[in-house]
Amino acid sequence: MRIAKSALEIFLVPVIVFVALWFITASSTTVFFPPLEKVIEQFGTVWTGDRLMQDVLPSILRLLAGYLLACVIGVALGLLLGLSWRAGAAAEPVLEFFRAVPPPVLVPVLILLLGFGDAMKIWVIVAGAIWPILLNTVDGVRSYDEVLGETVKVYQFTWWGRLTRMVLPGAMPRIFAGARQGLSIAIILMVISEMFAAENGLGAAIILFQRSFAVPQMWSGVLLLGILGFLLSMIFEFIERRALAWYRESRQIAEG
DSSP: OHHHHHHHHHHHHHHHHHHHHHHHSTTOOOSSSOOHHHHHHHHHHHTTSTHIIIIIHHHHHHHHHHHHHHHHHHHHHHHHHHHOHHHHHHHHHHHHHHHTSOGGGHHHHHHHHHTTSHHHHHHHHHHHHHHHHHHHHHHHHHTOOHHHHHHHHHHTOOHHHHIIIIIHHHHHHHHHHHHHHHHHHHHHHHHHHHHHSOSSSHHHHHHHHHHTTOHHHHHHHHHHHHHHHHHHHHHHHHHHHHHTHHHHHHHHHHHO
16 A cells, blocks of 8 residues: 555656646647657657667666766765865865866866767766765765764774764765765766767767757657656665665654
């Protein structure tokens, strides 16, 4: 019963939007906004053949590589800057400078440095996705409970024990909040990096369809990106619920 209720809450709005678009676009005669029925027909034709391996899989692998690298670097730097106020103060001007630079602007620079290969696309994703993870980690590390800090001193925890038993668990809710924001940014930058210079990938395929006026196929690529983002969000939420189960239980006990 609980599973059915959760499924209803998740899929109710998407189903309503899908049905509404189906009827709204059914009588469309413009070439730029084809009926949803035609888009779905092209979806089954385009993305179940060779393009699944040639475009979809490379995009997913680049996305995962860039996002996971952004998580590792962001959490590691966030712990360092959060634990050391001097390091945080010294690095703040540099961080603010690079955070203000839009990641798509770095694409030409990274092309010059890394060429047109996967490394360029992965580092474009890292350049944008890292910031919410890094900043939320710093904020989470600096906002730990002072009572816990005193408890650690009384029990004379080692540096590693303090990091693993107090700092990381206390910062984990904010780290996950930053990682959720970073995931949506990573998906956007994956597509942008492939639109600039790529021989394969979802972004390259969508641009190819647009330039050849294959509008239904183009919209089918947009639909696939939406489905991919939705599935990744569901996977992330599942992992977050498992990892932060203790945090939700402690809040419920504190509130009730």
